[in-house]
């Protein structure tokens with residue numbers, strides 16, 4: 001297998017605690033059955049859709065259920081919320097009721113359809129026109145006055161109920177981090193409870209429309225894993241770090257070292273990694289010695305990308321290399337040297353497919369370039385949304401096709417131009433320039449150059465930055481920027497394949513490719 005995947009999603013209840021479970025997840029990906037390839041659809045995937053699964057805690061005391069009926073304050077605060085409450089309670093009547101044993105708390109995932117949250121200004125907690133008495137109620141019972149899916153409402157319906165956007169584990173320490181603290185921007189320091197340790201990983205902003213916030217907390221022993229707590233606010237996810245300085249500090253602190261977790265693939269060891277693990281896959285290219293793009297590797301990459309695109313859990317991919325000193329050596333010259341035209345055509349179609357899939361991917365792609373990145377390797381990196389290059393003068397990046405005696409096809413040229421501009425591309429393409437890190441940064445080929453041991457963690461921080469933007473807005477903008485370039489290839493795909501095949505199958509080109517390969521082999525000797 002040429003490509004290794006790691007860091008697949010793990011809902012907190014299935015949180016892998018051993019390498020075995022990670023391995024099993026990896027195996028599941030390997031046995032993925034490919035679907036027909038399509039141009040990826042742009043989805044409206046908001047972070048909060050990855051929210052709750054069922055949560056059970058044993059040995060906790062249940063609070064007494066409040067009296068049934070719509071909370072009077074809720075009705076007074078907002079007729080809309082009150083109506084929501086009634087319809088939710090009605091829907092809940094059909095929901096499965098879970099037996100409550102004394103001393104246990106069971107939360108059941110909402111089976112309510114996800115519904116739009118009322119936009120009434122009276123319902124916006126941070127807004128100017130807040131409901132009368134909302135603040136007071138929120139302190140005693142977070143969200144009760146403003147959130148139609150409150151815990152109060154859930155209890156009134158007879159089930160312990162964890163709505164998607166609001167979960168209050170009554171007797172758990174995490175209740176400390178309720179949204180009043182968030183509003184007042186108080187840092188919730190990690191809290192210790194006897195042998196239990198709870199640490200906030202990140203505060204997420206609200207869903208669309210901005211209304212709820214989520215806290216991701218790491219919890220040991222009760223129950224171990226990751227828990228997301230819901231709340232209400234008026235902030236968007238992209239604003240959470242801005243309005244909440246301590247949340248940003250958390251992220252910065254946490255981003256200091258996930259490189260270890262990434263590079264070893266050993267699983268979660270740091271909060272940010274845990275946080276991102278829900279949404280980010282790390283793909284490591286592994287086709288030793290130089291990650292040349294063999295037909296097999298191309299196929300693997302296309303299948304993996306499609307798999308991740310179709311899995312709504314994922315929002316981003318970090319692409320990196322598992323081979324020391326080389327990110328990707330580009331086209332596998334042995335696939336086009338001395339091969340028949342049919343093979344060359346098949347190979348080139350796979351190249352096109354990979355480029356289209358990457359270039360138009362609805363996921364955030366971050367290239368963590370930890371080695372040399374010539375030609376096709378460079379195009380793979382340029383198809384990503386963001387590039388982080390290790391600061392090593394041997395790790396050069398660029399399109400050097402002319403030095404091999406071949407010509408970059410128009411879609412490579414377009415990708416280059418879109419990244420570094422026309423004049424720089426004109427020069428670099430003709431000269432076959434391979435840029436060392438500092439120059440690559442200067443010309444705009446990469447976004448960051450960092451010490452080698454910080455490539456993965458920087459890629460992760462970049463990913464967090466990109467994921468802070470609502471998916472739908474980012475995806476549509478990406479599409480707007482890239483579609484015309486991709487469409488150009490889509491319109492001329494067959495002609496492009498024929499051009500490539502007739503070109504590389506020429507005797508003169510075959511000779512110069514042979515000579516180039518020979519030179520590479522001799523250089524080694």
Ligand SMILES: CCCCCC/C=C/CC(=O)SCCNC(=O)CCNC(=O)[C@H](O)C(C)(C)COP(=O)(O)OP(=O)(O)OC[C@H]1O[C@@H](n2cnc3c(N)ncnc32)[C@H](O)[C@@H]1OP(=O)(O)O
Nearest residue numbers: 292329330331332333334354355372375376379520521524
């Ligand atoms: C997503 C869409 C992509 C579209 C792409 C479209 C078109 C792209 C055009 C191309 O990509 S043309 C290929 C251009 N590539 C290069 O010029 C890279 C050549 N290789 C190197 O410069 C170096 O190998 C390296 C990558 C800098 C690594 O150097 P290192 O010293 O670590 O290794 P070597 O000793 O040089 O090589 C080891 C081994 O690998 C063989 N090899 C290297 N590159 C290729 C390659 N591109 N294809 C096939 N084989 C390659 C080399 O010959 C050695 O083989 P040996 O048998 O072990 O001696």
